[in-house]
Amino acid sequence: MKLQRTLTSKTVESDPYSLAETIALIALGPRAKSRGELFAHLKKRGIPEDIANAVLFRLQEQGLVNDEEFARAWSESRQRAKKLSKRVIASELQGKGVSSDVIEIVIAEIDEEGEYENALEFATRKLRSVSRFETEVIYRRVHSALMRKGYSSSLINRVLRELDISPR
Numbered sequence: 404m405k406l407q408r409t410l411t412s413k414t415v416e417s418d419p420y421s422l423a424e425t426i427a428l429i430a431l432g433p434r435a436k437s438r439g440e441l442f443a444h445l446k447k448r449g450i451p452e453d454i455a456n457a458v459l460f461r462l463q464e465q466g467l468v469n470d471e472e473f474a475r476a477w478s479e480s481r482q483r484a485k486k487l488s489k490r491v492i493a494s495e496l497q498g499k500g501v502s503s504d505v506i507e508i509v510i511a512e513i514d515e516e517g518e519y520e521n522a523l524e525f526a527t528r529k530l531r532s533v534s535r536f537e538t539e540v541i542y543r544r545v546h547s548a549l550m551r552k553g554y555s556s557s558l559i560n561r562v563l564r565e566l567d568i569s570p571r
Contacts, residue, residue, distance in 0.1 A: 442455055478513065
């Protein structure tokens with residue numbers, strides 16, 4: 404650990420750009436990241452802002468960092484795996500440093516029917532796990548699970564009507 408810090412210190416003094424580029428490329432290894440995430444990572448590692456911006460600009464030119472592609476992939480993944488609503492996905496993307504323009508573009512690509520199908524699929528799965536309870540409890544649990552996923556009240560009511568779940 405001490406040797407790594409010493410090497411890192413010497414590398415920063417000699418060529419901070421190369422170090423920043425290496426840190427960014429290693430960070431991109433496990434999964435794609437937004438420009439904002441990489442910038443925060445570089446800042447956390449002690450890279451000056453001007454060098455971090457230069458490295459990120461170069462990575463964008465090379466096509467290794469693309470917020471729009473990242474946002475699309477994130478959105479598709481979160482819809483498919485977690486059945487999240489547009490609202491929650493937009494919030495997550497904002498937290499990852501994606502610009503609001505890119506978020507708007509990506510969220511606009513999610514159609515209402517697709518979101519309804521995701522909510523219906525999720526509610527059907529949830530219904531199976533709570534079907535042994537009383538009607539009011541089933542309604543409350545499915546409704547609150549859909550709310551936590553970020554779906555609108557009108558969409559939740561539509562799904563509950565489709566599954567014939569009523570509060571009483």
